[in-house]
Amino acid sequence: MATVEKMPMLQEGYETLTASLKRLKEERPQIVDAIEEARAHGDLSENAEYHAAKERQGQIEASIADIEDKLARAQIIDPKDLSGDKVVFGATVTLLDDDDKPVTYQIVGQTEANAKTGRISYNSPLGRALIGRKVDDEVEVSVPAGDRYYVVSKIAFI
DSSP: OOOOOOEOOOOEEEEEEHHHHHHHHHHHHHHHHHHHHHHHTGGGOOOOHHHHHHHHHHHHHHHHHHHHHHHTEEOOOOOEEEOOOOOOOEEEEEEEEETOOOEEEEOTTTTOBGGGGGEEETTSSSHOOOOOOOTTOOOEEETTTTTEEEEEEEEEOO
């Protein structure tokens, strides 16, 4: 029997997924109505409205199944409950780049990652390189733009 891999995420990510699921489920009846209306127009083989509504229905059902799967496997982690001297999921890490310019990232789940807001996935190249590191450890990351080098300057659980 296959084991189901837990999906770590913050409470905020769980709530975002739950809200998306609710919105998609509310959209279901509207799609059914659109299909019924398009079906009433007659010949389905040349009915673009019908095909568009059916395609949207398929997209919604796939999204619902995907979100339900993620929520079922969710392992909610509160960074405030964590401590230690190593980088783990939920940690906020301050790095110094080659120019000693500080950059700060929080290690989060895949669904919550957004580099523009300083949140990177634990599965990203940088996230994988940081997990398990301590303050003053050097980190080398291979990215499409080339190799990057960082030094871990601070680890916080906020």
